[in-house]
Amino acid sequence: MAVKQSETHRGLTVEEVGTFHDQGFLVAGKLLDDDHVETLRSEYDRVFETARESGRYRNLSIDDTEDESRKRKARTQMLQIMQMCERSIEFRKLLYHEPILDIVESLLGPNIQLFHDQALYKPPRQGGPVFWHQDNGYWQCTPANLVSCWLTLDDVDVSNGAMHLIPGSHRLLVSHERSAETGALLDLGDQAESQKATVVDLPAGGAMFHHCQTMHHTPANVTDRPRRAFAIHYMTPGTKRMRDGAYIDVSFAHPMLRMRV
Numbered sequence: 001m002a003v004k005q006s007e008t009h010r011g012l013t014v015e016e017v018g019t020f021h022d023q024g025f026l027v028a029g030k031l032l033d034d035d036h037v038e039t040l041r042s043e044y045d046r047v048f049e050t051a052r053e054s055g056r057y058r059n060l061s062i063d064d065t066e067d068e069s070r071k072r073k074a075r076t077q078m079l080q081i082m083q084m085c086e087r088s089i090e091f092r093k094l095l096y097h098e099p100i101l102d103i104v105e106s107l108l109g110p111n112i113q114l115f116h117d118q119a120l121y122k123p124p125r126q127g128g129p130v131f132w133h134q135d136n137g138y139w140q141c142t143p144a145n146l147v148s149c150w151l152t153l154d155d156v157d158v159s160n161g162a163m164h165l166i167p168g169s170h171r172l173l174v175s176h177e178r179s180a181e182t183g184a185l186l187d188l189g190d191q192a193e194s195q196k197a198t199v200v201d202l203p204a205g206g207a208m209f210h211h212c213q214t215m216h217h218t219p220a221n222v223t224d225r226p227r228r229a230f231a232i233h234y235m236t237p238g239t240k241r242m243r244d245g246a247y248i249d250v251s252f253a254h255p256m257l258r259m260r261v
Helices: 014-023 034-054 068-073 089-094 098-108 135-139
Strands: 025-030 079-082 112-122 130-133 147-152 163-165 198-200 206-211 216-218 227-235 256-258
Touching: 014 025, 014 098, 025 198, 034 079, 034 089, 034 112, 034 227, 089 227, 098 112, 098 147, 098 206, 098 227, 098 256, 130 135, 163 206
Parallel strands: none
Antiparallel strands: 025 206, 079 112, 112 227, 112 256, 130 216, 147 206, 147 227, 163 198, 163 216
16 A cells, blocks of 8 residues: 555555454555655754764664763664654654554554654664564563554665564564574574565655564665664553553653544
């Protein structure tokens, strides 16, 4: 499904919702127009430049205990900024983008709360991989029905870090244990590749949606192009954290994005 004019989008068809529940993901195509993408790129680059100066980012390719000078010099960089919406008004506004929320409403229902957002940047030639995992293996939320929108601000294909997903894997919760080889919380390696992952190419401004238990990963960026991705994770009100049974209350960090009473 490719959407050329985001303003015309009004959610998903019954067949598309069925595809999401069967496969654990759905490709939505281009949801942001080129001018919007250019504005977001500029903000994305500004926030990352500021983050590098202050150290307010993570490089998921190295140990968290590394000092700032080693972080900056690391040959492999999978850079993450959590809650871009608290550093940029443009990304705060993106949380409320109607065409995206229309799709999320088709999947979650009319009451939509933010879990969190994150920017995931793979620089040219040195952008590292993200290993195979299920998001809820990290999050430990219940009910496990969260939905993620994964947006690209660059054309994305297999060579610069496109999303790989295993269809139907959301039906089975996999135990996440830290890999001795990679340090990742879950890294299935060849075992996952043998399950015939789907690779999702997207244009700049394109989006795909996936379930919080869908197994996925992104490979390294081996091109001269950047891969600027942004993920928004949505939940329903009343979601709890399993570790303490506490509800995730509505707040500035976890706002209601849409509510119908």
